[in-house]
Amino acid sequence: MTRLRGLAGFMVLALGFAPLAARAGESVSKELVGLWAAKRHFGPEVRGVLTLEKDARAWTAQIAGRTAVVRVEEDDFSFTLPDNKGSFRGRRKNDRILGHWIQPGSTNLGYGYATPVTLEKQASDRWRGTVTPLDDDMTFYLPIKVNDDGTLGVFLRNPQRNVGRFLDVEHIAIEDGKVKLLKRRSKEGPETVVAEGSYDPRKKILSISIAGGGAYDFRRASPEEEAGFYPRAKQAQPYAYRAPAAGDEGWPVAGVDEVGISRDGITRFVQMLIDTPMDSVHASDIHAVLIARHGKLVLEEYFHGFERNQLHDTRSAAKSLTSVLTGAAILHGEPVGVSTPVYKAMGRTTAPTDLDPRKQALTVEHLLTMSSGLDCDDSNDASLGNEDTMQEQTKQPDWYRYTLDLQMVRAPGEKAVYGSANPNLLGGVLARTTGRWLPDLFRDLVADPLQIRRYAMNLTPTGDAYMGGGVRFCPRDFMKLGQLMLDGGRWQGRQIVSPEWAQKSVAPLYALRKLQYGYLWWVIDYPYKGRTVRAFFAGGNGGQIVLGVPELDLLITFFGGNYSDPVLFVPQRVYVPQYILPAVN
Secondary structure, eight states, X not given: OHHHHSXXXXXXXXXXXXXXXXXXXXXXXXXXXXXXXXXXXXXXXXXXXXXXXXXXXXXXEEETTEEXXXXXXXXEEEEEOGGGOOEEEXXXXXXXXXXXXXXXXXXXXXXXXXXXXXXXXXXXXXXEEEEOOOOOEEEEEEEEEEOTTSSEEEOOBOTTTOHHHHHOOOEEEEETTEEEEEEESSSXXXXXXXXXXXXXXXXXXXXXXXXXXXXXXXXEOOHHHHXXXXXXXXXXXXXXXXXXXXXXXXXXXXXXXXXXXXXXXXXXXXXXXXXXXXXXXXXXXXXXXXXXXXXXXXXXXXXXTOOTTOOEEOXXXXXXXXXXXXXXXXXXXXXXXXTOBHHHHTTOOSOOTTOOHHHHTOBXXXXXXXXXXXXXXXXXXXXXXXXXXXXXXXXOOOHHHHHHTXXXXXXXXXXXXXXXXXXXXXXXXXXXXXXXXXXXHHIIIIXXXXXXXXXXXXXXXXXXXXXXXXXXXXXXXXXXXXXXXXXXXXXXXXXXXXXXXXXXHTSOOEEETTEEEOSSOEEEEEEETTEEEEEEEEEETBTEEEEEEGGGTEEEXXXXXXXXXXXXXXXXXXXXXXXXXXXXX
């Protein structure tokens, strides 16, 4: 996804890639060897206490020194700050106003995000709450070492988007205060300049123009920054298992011994993650691993500076959220079902005379199973419905309409082809049939009953939630979606989706990418102690995984930063079968 979860507009500034001649006798500055780090904060500017208040003339909103007139229609409140610095929409329910803050888009974050805000009643005409938008930060790590030939080897790591994997720099050259990051396009080819900058030896600052927004100032990494680069720290202590601490988000906690998981096996696994050398941009980059069994959280470990209350990008793993939201809407009695005609539900009641009859046959179930037949293949750059193609074009900002206007390349239900436009269009069907804004629908039907209080839903150009992936969650909250599937659609005794929906969601309905696919959930088989067990998982770029094994009543969650790198598959292909499952009794 280009704007919402890809490089987000990142471009190398040193264009042209002029070859750099070989440097005979290049000197190595030993003072540069080591880890350097740079971080920039791009906003958003507006955050903090939000107050809605009525005077003799009108309702007004105040936040971060800014004021706006509030539009009130019965129990609905909304406003937009001047210069589009942010907006709010919410509805009064008893002594609270439940709503969402909509932060503006940016180069890094795409078209913006909606985050939940609850305003409490302070007086008859005064309400107050706190806006906590999604931070727009970019961090880069630059480890420098001396190569065997005396040159300076280097690579870039970027936890937010893995930009370094695309730049793939290998060498840093410094001459007369000028800095160049270089790489080879082939082993035999000449080095080319990827990015340039300067070095101030007095201040010990490397200023390098890596991406849009100006130069990044690299300084020697502090111990805190080292803990963000290495899995734990440069010199980490040996791992000792501890059961997760109890929280207020609804997860019961226990020790691994209490649920039949080997403490020694889990200790070896986590120690292996801590010992993973960060010697390449392609090294496995695990941000979090959590395990629950029999409905109890028994392992929760974070790496590279990430922590429990930090929102993390879920990428395409959030497609499974679209399935859960659809099932919740059906259970709630909304006028939508698996047989709902998509074209009609989206308001196309008067069909053109030349409309492909296959498009009229398209139903919600086809979107759930990626078998729509629409020309939306994310693996094919020539497909007009390819996610990147859809998001890069500017002619049609309404992505629902863009998808509906795609050609049919096969009959619905004939074959599953992975295309993010399918679940996003399903989000459009949910919005149209329920008459609800998707962030509000998600909050009421999924977030509140699952005790999810913090999240950030990425938005489309037209301001609705993008349901093809990219919603941000705290790790404990996102793994609740997998527990729902294990527990027949229930969370802490409350039915969120029907048992039938939970069962079919993780059933192998279609073959897709050498795996099986259900209702926006993947299905895979694993070897386990001389036999095979079936698992389901939500999977997203970078290594975002919520994986359940019903036969073992086991739930495994990973978050990672290996975006667009094949190493992202290591957790489900290596860590699960070789480390975690053998530890489960």
